[in-house]
Amino acid sequence: MSQNLYPPFCILLVDDEPAWLRSLSLTLERSAGITNILTCQDSREVKDIITSRNVGLILLDLTMPHVSGEDLLTMIAEQHPETTTIVISGMNQLETAVRCMRLGAFDYFVKTVEEDRLVGGVLRAIRMLELQRENHEMSSRVLTGSLRHPEAFAAIITANQAMHAIFSYVEAVAVSPQPLLITGESGVGKELLARATHLLSGCAGPLVAVNVAGLDDTVFADTLFGHLKGAFTGADHQRRGMIEEAADGTLFLDEIGDLSIPSQIKLLRLLQEGEYFPLGSDRPKRLKARIIVATHHDLAQKEADGRFRRDLFYRLRTHHVQVPPLRERKEDIPLLLDYFLGKVAHSLGKKKPTPPRELAQLLATYSFPGNVRELKAMIYDAVSVHRDHILSMDTFLRGIGQPDSSPVATAPEGNPFSCLERLPSFSEATELLVSEAITRAKGNQTIAARLLGISQPALSKRLKLAREQEE
Incomplete structure (x- = not known):
């Protein structure tokens, strides 16, 4: 501002x-x-x-x-x-x-x-x-498809179109005084988006981040609003709240979905009135900070279940971005792998290792429930024990474990054959399955075998048998 x-x-x-x-x-x-x-x-x-x-x-x-x-x-x-x-x-x-x-x-x-x-x-x-x-600003961003300040998003490594659309939206609403709600699974980078929004806002004050998960109502009020000396037993001196610390800047409240109902009422009043009372004070103070909140919860579902106030939900989502999980932007995996290898190696005082050519393909077969944070942890573990020039895949194989066994999304009740009028023979089904695995693994038999849940020698034997039958 x-x-x-x-x-x-x-x-x-x-x-x-x-x-x-x-x-x-x-x-x-x-x-x-x-x-x-x-x-x-x-x-x-x-x-x-x-x-x-x-x-x-x-x-x-x-x-x-x-x-x-x-x-x-x-x-x-x-x-x-x-x-x-x-x-x-x-x-x-x-x-x-x-x-x-x-x-x-x-x-x-x-x-x-x-x-x-x-x-x-x-x-x-x-x-x-x-x-x-x-x-008007958002319409302009959509039409041009360009960022005026891409440097604000330098910490977020991505080539994904959905992520770049989010960047455009964030750039458009960054100067708004209204709240911004950032949702997405744990580990997708919600705090990085909050920091980018703060940079773009032009606010002279600091970004103050508070994780509100686990705070009871009294601690929440004291953390945000502060207190006067003597406000309660043990209050030996006056303490500024995080709202005051973030004056002329941004207050980032993480894990907002975990707030209790009484704390939700206090936050709603703060947003509606634009003022608050430090504990023990009868003189209000003005809210001078932009509010950004984030959560991994589905707030709409929590609101429908009566666990999150409807009026607060709609007040918070004046501006809203949903960050996609890493499994929906797998084109980012090679970029993130290269970025974290360099960053982790530097932090450990090591030379950046060379990853095996098939490592990015292997990682693309994994759903990453912990998202970017999980990938970074895997890379940190691998680089920590790295000794040779080529990075070992053993740490990643242990981290990934067995292939994902989630049901096929397009098949009723998870059975890919239930919708077929004629069932394929066992050999036909096996051949089609192997062919699809080889295609997804881009010809890499080690990764294809992992997708099929069999050993690489077993897959080689099946492929050799199929070639002999064709001859």
Whole structure:
């Protein structure tokens, strides 16, 4: 966010009463954390200000000398339709309000209205503008298919199209103040995406990561909100919460799916109100950090089961990315293998070993339930015991174990023959199975034998017998 101002576009307050401008500015800053504010007492200057500054929202008085509010409203609607206008008038007249709405005003308030209603209307307008800009940004990314800041994703090694689409989405929503929900299995790299989002946000503050799994409600509140001295037994001194530590930056809450219901209520209130109370304090503090959350749980299912609040679920998934598991992006395995071999060898003070040519093919036959984290652990183990020039495959074979025995996805009840009208003979089925294994292993008999769950000599014997029968 540019210079830590909120929102990223200017809000222009136009009124010929300087006292009202000061009062409204303070109200918006104190009640909603809105700091990107310009004021204008001379309505004749409005046109030049809109042209020269990034004005997204105008709060406009109607009764002013020189150029009236209604004339300005007409000009803004005709020449700057991308700019939203809220009319704040001293007149409580229905006809005037209707006329302003017809001229293009987003909303109409009377100056004597309660502060909360006025601030709520301003926040609604800001949110609408943010969504419009985010949609435009995402549409632009989809059309161009390119990243403006690929360096932000340098830590994520991938050639997968779905991952690059996620990068484009993250780049588009990185500057949004709304929460980002990152879901995916354990080990897919959710924290790396959170770090990339923080880098792209332009926030001057730090990224503060908190794993909330296993935190009871009291510890969760103390961790996030902090406490005053004497707030509870043992609170010998004041402690800043993680929200305050992440001021002007990003607060990353990992394993959000493990939060208890009472803690979910506290998080929801924080997101809704934009403020919190340190334990033992009756004075609220403003939330000044972007919130990113991550989980390996299926939050939609947890919500349906009543284990996760629906209102919090929909609040968190304003922006959402689902990171695919490694088994769905196997083209990344050779890249990750090369990257981790170099990184692990360097950390161990060894020369980068040369992997066997068939190692990447072997790894591609494995489903990697632990995803990228599991692959990295395998490589670390292999390099740790490595001695010769060529990396041994023994560590990987032990890590992979037996071939995956999951049912065939397209076959009813896991039986690939149940949908066939005529069953193949035993020899036909064996020949087809061996042929498919050889194709998947790209001709490598060792890997094909592993896929079939037999030894390499046994496979060679079957292939030799098949050739003799053909002759």
